[in-house]
Amino acid sequence: MTRRPVACAVLLLTTIGTGCKHPSTSSSGLKPTATGSAIVVSSGDKQAAPTGSVLANPLVVQVNDDQGNSVTGALVEFHGPAGVLFDPAAVLTDSSGQATTAVRLGTIGGLYEVSATTPGKSHPVTLQIAETALGYQQQLGSILQDKYCSRCHDPESSAAQVSNYDNLAVKPHAFTDGNTYNKMSNADMLSIIQHGGPALNRSALMPPYGNTLSPTDVQAVIAYIRVMADPPYRPAGTVYGQK
């Protein structure tokens, strides 16, 4: 009997990516004037956006030398799984050592690992960056949690929304907290969201939403929590297939 791992979407998306890692861009005619030895994220990683759309903020990476000083004029190439588009896909770092690109996500929902590569002194240096594409259900969940849940579950305040997190005697977890949520089964999630904290012997500060959100809505929020989990959520059961 052969056992063959059937990797979950995350892994496969990455694998497809490997297939596409041909330097389609060195033909871009860019002439690097310097090389760096390290590449780091400045901003724009860990964003979530609907499938097929452009991330709200550009992806910005920085090339540094051995001393950690930024390098100007180094070539950076961006690569991603099938369907991911970068504009531009290759760019020289600017005066502050930064390379900026707009990322259009692929059409399959899930976690995308994209990469930024710079030639480096002796060998290429590559940085992996995670972005998330939201399918219909996950996007619906994203909108619903933003309306109903995030003020308690997200400790960060935004200009539009002041967080209520600090006011709670028992602290909820941010929906990106994979270490907490990956351990919860879908049934437990459904139960606490529909019936409130006491359903799982937890605090009543977590209100019940079963009479406010439809089962479809609650499923959508769960789908959103699953796709946002960091570390990524790997559902039990589909990991191994057998012949």
Next chain:
Amino acid sequence: MKSVKQLISSAWRALFGDTMRAFGIVSVILMLTLAIAPAKDHFSQWHGYQNGYLAMIRERGDAISLRRRFEPGIQQIWHPEIGVVDRCETCHEGLKEASLADVTTQPFRKHPVIPHPLDRYGCTICHRGQGAATTVEEAHYSKLAGVDPILPARYIESGCGQCHQNALTGTPQLNLGRQYLAQYGCVNCHMVKMPDGTVMKATDDPPSLEHIADKTTREWIFTWLKNPQAYAASATMPNYKLSDADASDLSAYLISSSKPLAGDVDTTIIPAAKNADPSAGASLYGESFCATCHAVQNAAGNLVGGDVGPELTRVGNKVKPAWLQAWIENPHSYDAHTLMPHYRFTPQQVATLTGFLMSKSDSDYSTDVHLGTATAAQIAHGRKLVAELGCAACHTINGVKKPDNFAPDLSQIGSKPLAQLIFLPGMKQTLPTYIASKIKDPSAFGPGMKMPLLPLTDAQRESVTTALLALSERSQTMPEKLRIPGVHQTTYEPAGRAGKLMADLACFSCHRINGHGSDLAPDLSLEGSAVQAQWLDSFLKNPNTLRPALTRRMPRFNLSDADRKTLTDYIMVAYQSPNIDPDKAPPAVNPPALVEQGRQLFYSKYACQSCHTANTNTDKGYIGPVLAQVGTRLQPAWIYAWLKNPQALRPGTIEPNQNISDEDARAMTAFLMTLKSPGKQEGKQ
């Protein structure tokens, strides 16, 4: 010649020389002919995919059940009443298999979760493409005239918009696109008749230019026309890329056609404006919550404030002080339909605000143009331009009629045949590309193109394209029962003296009542059942905030006692919920035991303090309104009904319905009615 004849006759003899032989040969030919169809199937592309699918599922844990559900041959979803003949599932075999969610090789992946069963509406209704085709090329990328290729995923929400004329939670891009069509004034020039029969109306509220000379100068108009976004980054007025001469002539016509307002405004500046304390201006601007509607660019270059009214970053460069003063005094005398309320400022306040706003000017913003006096020829040419460019499609302009159907009707733009489109060289020849490119750079499509360049970002353009693609032929021919109509403004207007007051205060610019108005502030349709009259009167006098987390707030109008009474009486009587019977209301005063029971329930069973503050010393909940004085604000019947089902009273409210029993609801109502002490948060502004 002879040898050919011999060859044929010898071949004939060899094949059909005797009966047995002839019979055998004919049988073979017959069988080959019969085999053509199965062979075609066998070597067809879709057969290859079905084999690929079978090979893939063989490796999986649930191979047996997947195999059992596999259906060989051409698969078809057929719904003639909505024009669906979709054979996509012939290759996309795994669309309905939940366990194939992790598959990333197409065409075998499970379809992502959507609100409709796949069999009900088929595929092409959302994805477009050719449903009846059975090859990859024809199904997805057909270039035949009048035939839809597959829609890029980024526009997929346009599919929803064909039936759903209302705003769905799950289709933000479509909703925004529709909003932009109205907000950027597209529908001032283009007719957009929605499939539900309503005509889309613009919400950009372009100002009338009948009295423009009262308000600003020819020089400002010139500079504005050259580049509206240089004056205000948020301006929705398109940039027409006018030459200096054209901009100058247009400004000449607008000034010369402007008529001074009848019963002209008092042009003497109130002296206090000159030496008004600048910080007094800023605090009055803040207290009056001008920022709820108007934005100003801050030092970091970000816009802070609402987008109901125009951006005020450089208003001092634009308006004449006398006009501004008159406007602040009472905007309705300049524009009877403006969304801006008549604040009833004292003359001193008017002067302070005028001075404050006039100081909002930018020395870098060039109004340093000198246009001299306009000649008759300039004015005449300006008038011609006004007509050509269609200015009057948006603005009321003296001497020029609003043009009818100035731009093409877009009601079915989403199905426009490719043959009717003119593509630019090198452009992908699809409808979405055409629409997006046309919005992005209309002038690229020819120098005579009248369509102006709208100040839209890439994401906004994608939304607008989505909304336009939803306006398909299919959306018009959809069976009536599938059509979800949009929610439209009603024409509700309150009557009488209160109605007049409410129009003057522009209540509907923020509040919705009986389907008319906006959603910036709470819907007031049931307000008379909710609040106590005395509280309402004092709130109108001095609106302190109920929700500390909100930045938008109710401004204070200097209302007279009589006006307040008029409004309070009207609201208390006219805006009642038919479902709340005041005669069956729980009592306002209750035995202490019941109050205590309610208090327990409030804090433990229902943990209301997670969102609300009932006791300002101990509670910190910051999401819902502060309840420290709720006993003086709300009626017990309302509290009770609200606890039982908040969404029934205010659809969409985020307060969860906790399925509270009658008994618990009564006890908590009793407790809440005892909360009457002004907490520390309530006192401070």
